[in-house]
Amino acid sequence: GAVVSQHPSWVICKSGTSVKIECRSLDFQATTMFWYRQFPKQSLMLMATSNEGSKATYEQGVEKDKFLINHASLTLSTLTVTSAHPEDSSFYICSARDRLAKNIQYFGAGTRLSVL
Amino acid sequence: KQEVTQIPAALSVPEGENLVLNCSFTDSAIYNLQWFRQDPGKGLTSLLLIQSSQREQTSGRLNASLDKSSGRSTLYIAASQPGDSATYLCAVCNQGGKLIFGQGTELSVKP
Numbered sequence: 707g708a709v710v711s712q713h714p715s716w717v718i719c720k721s722g723t724s725v726k727i728e729c730r731s732l733d734f735q736a737t738t739m740f741w742y743r744q745f746p747k748q749s750l751m752l753m754a755t756s757n758e759g760s761k762a763t764y765e766q767g768v769e770k771d772k773f774l775i776n777h778a779s780l781t782l783s784t785l786t787v788t789s790a791h792p793e794d795s796s797f798y799i800c801s802a803r804d805r806l807a808k809n810i811q812y813f814g815a816g817t818r819l820s821v822l
Numbered sequence: 823k824q825e826v827t828q829i830p831a832a833l834s835v836p837e838g839e840n841l842v843l844n845c846s847f848t849d850s851a852i853y854n855l856q857w858f859r860q861d862p863g864k865g866l867t868s869l870l871l872i873q874s875s876q877r878e879q880t881s882g883r884l885n886a887s888l889d890k891s892s893g894r895s896t897l898y899i900a901a902s903q904p905g906d907s908a909t910y911l912c913a914v915c916n917q918g919g920k921l922i923f924g925q926g927t928e929l930s931v932k933p
Binding site for chain 2: 712738740748749750751752755797799801803809810811812813814815816818
């Protein structure tokens, strides 16, 4: 089956630093990738839709300058949490939509971000 | 705006019991509905995907049904095992290709 690799799986950083999370589709091309955020005991909330070669589309209430998304190739999207603060601590999950199977998303294993 | 609701929020059953998890959605204009499993601190594992034209899908001890007109789906787990303990998430894929998730049902199967 299709594999999505997300890295790192866990990161701890100091307040004020920036953190980059990578999402790679390993065996398929993904023109679209999605970034989700999950708080403890809560469901996944879509943050933004990342389209290869164009600007990401952010959901209402998500700060685009805070959460920078780059999707420079058909297999890689990155999410950068800029000037991270403790309230940004969360579980971030990416998914990738197969260019050939557009209604199916494959999920990464998630990244746990802890901002001290 | 599509809303997805899962009932119950938590469920504890003894091993061997058959159980049903419920998912409802407000907008029937969906491409598909998917059930996922999430273990604590982990990502999502896709269990079953039902296309909007389908009524049910089966995989091993799992059976998922879809009634699009009434906005409901159920996940049936037969002969539950302690290893089935996890959070089960229901998500619908809307016309724009986005997934909208329910809050999940936290299942605990006691040995």
